[in-house]
Amino acid sequence: MFTKLEFRKREANRRELPPFAVYALGFVVIVLSVALMFSVVVSGKAAPKLAGLAAEKLEASGVENPVTAVLLNFRSYDTLLEIAVLLIVAIAVLPARSSNAAGVAHFCSADKQDVLNPVLAALLRWLVPLAILVGGYLLWTGAYSPGGAFQAGAVIAGAGVALSLAGRHEFLWHTTAARIVINLGLFVFIAVALSNALLTGTTLQYPVDYAGMLILVVEIAATVSIAAILLLLFTELKAMVDAPREGRQ
């Protein structure tokens, strides 16, 4: 299992198992799925104990949207580790710092000589600020209704993707600025968690009066990092996809 890995297009239909094993596996999976379905049907569903508790404590959480309250207050530890998971992938993908004076370079530069199609340039001039505005709105509204850091980060990363696809802007990930932007979310989250420990005596416990504000600070930092990491993943993977093609030409 997992030994004959392929990634060439011509091998797309290859299977790891001989035909009889495929049928046997299919049969086993169907039987197990039916058994699983059966076990779900015969067993009941627990009363929504946590829904009640969350609604009860919502007032003390600093936000009005219960999902945001769970993500950033009741179970904020999960979200902290989730940002750490993103950071792991970001560091793995992050290109090495080059020896030339990278520290001085700007994170996002428009120095490329490509001349943009005027329609595209005009569209970008509208689209990018709009996406950032929408991201900001999603972040802000997360406190009251569906929305929040991840959604906002995804939309803002979309603005970056549009910029990088248009071809004029380049994101330089080996710069110090890029490293700080990527780490900001986790760093601010830990800083707030530890300062909470000093204020209230318990790690990750927000003082009730400042909860809303502190959550917003954490969310803004998380949004910046999530947007940066998603953009990093896109541009780096795209560069790797393009690289061999350029080499062959």
Added chain:
Amino acid sequence: MTQDLLYNATGIALFGIGVFGAIVAAHIIRKLIALNIMGIGVFMVLLATARHGEITDPVPHAMVLTGIVVAVAGTALCLWLTLRIRLLDDVNEGDPQR
């Protein structure tokens, strides 16, 4: 109740399809898609769990959001590794050892 069953059945079916695909397909992209389908199956079951008539339990929703982010991270890392291997192979094109 029917809705709940429908969601669960779909979720379990997606999970099963994902497991099958992840084991059978040899192509890495197919394996990754299969794994993501498995993930969606789990999320379907969680969403069905969240709904209790008029009351909605926010905890499974939060779990799904966290799960999505983790899935994105895992998928990206696998794709990155695949591309690294492809780049290495392109450099050593014709190398019998690869």
Added chain:
Amino acid sequence: MISSLALSLLPLTVGLPLLAATVCAMTSARRWCVGTSVVFSLLQLITAIMLLLAIQDIDADEPLRYSLGGWGAPLGIDLVLNGLSTIMLLITAVLVVILSIYSIGYFADNAKAARFWPLWWLLVAGLNAAFVAGDAFNIYVALEMIGLGAVALIAIAGTRTALMSALRYALVGLLGSLCYLFGVALLYRVYGTLDLVQLAAATQAGPITWASLALVSVGLLLKTALLPLHFWLPPAHASAPPPVSAVLSALVVKASFYLLIRFWLEVLAPATTDFAMNLLGLLGAVAILWGCIAAFRTQRLKLLVAYSTVAQLGYLFLLFPLVAASDSSPNLSNMAVTAVVYFIIAHALAKAAMFLSAGDIQLFNGHDTIDKLQGVARAQPIAVLTFAIAGVSLIGLPPSGGFIAKWLLLNAAIDSGHWVWVIVMLAGGLLAAVYIGRVLNVAFSQTTAPTPTTTRPRTSMSCIGLSLALMAVLLGFNAEWILQLANGTGESSVPGMGALK
């Protein structure tokens, strides 16, 4: 008083490594990373020791809990500290200090160091998070941190074999964690809580609990690499950089095993059956024999060490049939758990030492094909000595820690009258002697000294491996002290883990 103060340090077990990771990731200058890592690994060790003192101080029947955010389970997430998790935290902290010092020398290259240090600390944070976790979903996130962190660390090696085995490890890891997540989703659906202690109180045997147990177990077994699911482990552990291999074999697979213990003996205990427990034991027994044979047949030194991990993991799974057999007497199951804890510590030290020495030998010779290592003992006495001493502990010869661990496990098996396991354990020891003897035989053979490559590992780095191996032996001399330590560490709600009492 002191203990309650120390308890408030519990979040630091995860917070310190995370902080170290962000600092290392932001600066990316090797100098800063090294300084930060030394300071934080020492801070982490101090925290672990304080926690150990605290938990010895308290003789509560309940494990210690820390409610993050002050909400408390089930709404919030609790961290839980019991005897077993304290010991895991301590062995992690000790190994992290030693392996960090080794890595300073190993990752002298700036680009690799900038990638290594943040990932290293994120992996440690994941491990600690898994050890203190009190919440089923939180364990899922911690497992992903461990899995993806380990994959990213293996990829630092940069060779095609390393990348390929990292990719396979990543795919298997994702499959495993999704199975685990599905199990947790079903548990939440039926019992309405994610807190492990509350789940343990609510669980009843029934189709859905069996389904969850099966899904959770398959997920964790994939990550622990029990025999039929071990296929990803040898190449992944063998192709990583030496300090990473060391931590993978010593701690990463143990983290998922630790979680298996928690689910089988505590959280979902009512749903387990003797048959299932014996099945796990049987797979473990096959893993011991098969792993030893595979280790003997392989041509490469690091692969040999990795296959030996598959075999040694098999011993851990003998815990389950021994606990199942001792239903009537808690004394016996306590004995089994103590033995397994001791085994984990002894194996962690010996295997880490072995991987470091194998890494040294590979670095020096430019390859690690066993048959071509003739006379390496003369060229690299320290590395071969390390390998031999660690081997003594793996075989289970007195006076090493491995001997005490195996002796405790044998005693538990004999007392419960399970002669099959006794025979398997003795056979495993003999087979381990054969494959380690094979390496030493080649290493000491008299021929012309091998031609070294340009890179010569520093003697100080070889000595770090040696110190680990010596610790594995010293563990045997201090058995009484360690057992007392284990015995004094508060009682947990786990039947058998009270062991540690």
